[in-house]
Amino acid sequence: MVQRAVTVLRLGPGGWRRTAHTVSVARRIERSLRSDPLTRTAEKFGARLDLASPVNPGNLAFSREEEAALSIALRTLSYPRFNGTCLRRALVMADILRDRSPILRVGVSKRDGEVFAHAWIEIDGVAIDAMRDRTYYVPNEGAAK
Numbered sequence: 001m002v003q004r005a006v007t008v009l010r011l012g013p014g015g016w017r018r019t020a021h022t023v024s025v026a027r028r029i030e031r032s033l034r035s036d037p038l039t040r041t042a043e044k045f046g047a048r049l050d051l052a053s054p055v056n057p058g059n060l061a062f063s064r065e066e067e068a069a070l071s072i073a074l075r076t077l078s079y080p081r082f083n084g085t086c087l088r089r090a091l092v093m094a095d096i097l098r099d100r101s102p103i104l105r106v107g108v109s110k111r112d113g114e115v116f117a118h119a120w121i122e123i124d125g126v127a128i129d130a131m132r133d134r135t136y137y138v139p140n141e142g143a144a145k
Helices: 001-036 038-044 064-077 086-096
Strands: 103-111 115-125 126-128
Touching: 001 038, 001 086, 038 086, 038 103, 064 086, 064 115, 086 103, 086 115
Parallel strands: none
Antiparallel strands: 103 115, 115 126
């Protein structure tokens, strides 16, 4: 508990605002996922859902502000209080990076007879995804991710 308080204090006012914004966005995402189609939810948070085109490997440079905002948001969503699934993380990231016109990707994988789904965003053909080492397939395409 003390360590968490120290971590929060170190964020400073800008980090506190970013954390509060992430909490607000996460709540709005939950409401939207329950009431709207995924296409509409993606649009609300600055992304376009695309299930057809392939993802290209590569790296994307972030500004210091983007890097800080993404770091705080992903740490915030890692707390058990939040439903920090890959879809929620991708939508929060899309909201932060909306000026870059992110594309929301959703793919599936089958391992040992079990089907797994995964979501991430893509900007300028580059996947922004903490789980990029795994292989997923985009529905309707069958192209490896």
